[in-house]
Amino acid sequence: xxxxxxxxxxxxxxxxxxxxxxxxxxxxxxxxxxxxxxxxxxxxxxxxxxxxxxxxxxxxxxxxxxxxxxxxxxxxxxxxxxxxxxxxxxxxxxxxxxxxxxxxxxxxxxxxxx
Amino acid sequence: xxxxxxxxxxxxxxxxxxxxxxxxxxxxxxxxxxxxxxxxxxxxxxxxxxxxxxxxxxxxxxxxxxxxxxxxxxxxxxxxxxxxxxxxxxxxxxxxxxxxxxxxxxxxxxx
Numbered sequence: 001x002x003x004x005x006x007x008x009x010x011x012x013x014x015x016x017x018x019x020x021x022x023x024x025x026x027x028x029x030x031x032x033x034x035x036x037x038x039x040x041x042x043x044x045x046x047x048x049x050x051x052x053x054x055x056x057x058x059x060x061x062x063x064x065x066x067x068x069x070x071x072x073x074x075x076x077x078x079x080x081x082x083x084x085x086x087x088x089x090x091x092x093x094x095x096x097x098x099x100x101x102x103x104x105x106x107x108x109x110x111x112x113x114x
Numbered sequence: 115x116x117x118x119x120x121x122x123x124x125x126x127x128x129x130x131x132x133x134x135x136x137x138x139x140x141x142x143x144x145x146x147x148x149x150x151x152x153x154x155x156x157x158x159x160x161x162x163x164x165x166x167x168x169x170x171x172x173x174x175x176x177x178x179x180x181x182x183x184x185x186x187x188x189x190x191x192x193x194x195x196x197x198x199x200x201x202x203x204x205x206x207x208x209x210x211x212x213x214x215x216x217x218x219x220x221x222x223x224x225x
Contacts, residue, residue, distance in 0.1 A: 031211060033211070033212055033213075035212075041217060042118075042200050042202070042215030042216055042217055042218055043157070043200075043202075043213075043215050044215070045212035045213070045214070048211055048212055056211075056212070059212070089155060091157060093213075095211075098211035099144065099145065099204070099211055100144070100145065101145075101162075102145070102147055102159060102162035103145075103147065103213060104159060105149070105157040105159070107154075107155065107156050107157075108155055108156075108157070110155065
């Protein structure tokens, strides 16, 4: 596609439910990043994939957060047993390579936990 | 990790005015980018500018990598320029590819 596509655009869940957020990167982009943006803050790094390999997950806030990219294209960020503090905008970005190339961001998923 | 400081945190302009936004880094960075986050939350690429100067219409950016700062110039501002402007960079020489963002400059352009 022309850009990074994320779905759903908005997600409301009750505390304790599991959620899954999808990211479809720009075709041919090797690198895929997930970021979390709290209200009034800049995005913060969660995890990074190079093709299907998850090379960095140092930003995941707890073991309730899990991400995968099984075929090196579409990625899913899953949050288990959601808590209110998980409410945020989740942004996905892709780039041609890990270094030396700009990252292109999707429109994000706004997650609200009630 | 590196620290990214953006100034000013808030800026109110009258339509037609010019402005300069600044981004300082605590250490050397690569992959410096400027973004505009519009009121609908979309994060739009403005510039990929590890060094030097680039221009795109009413916007231009300059990065002085050796002094660890970057500037974004907005000329003849319009109400559609409102939103939050972020700069972000990657830690130079680090193995991580992720961007580290500043807290942003919130710009409001009044008609």
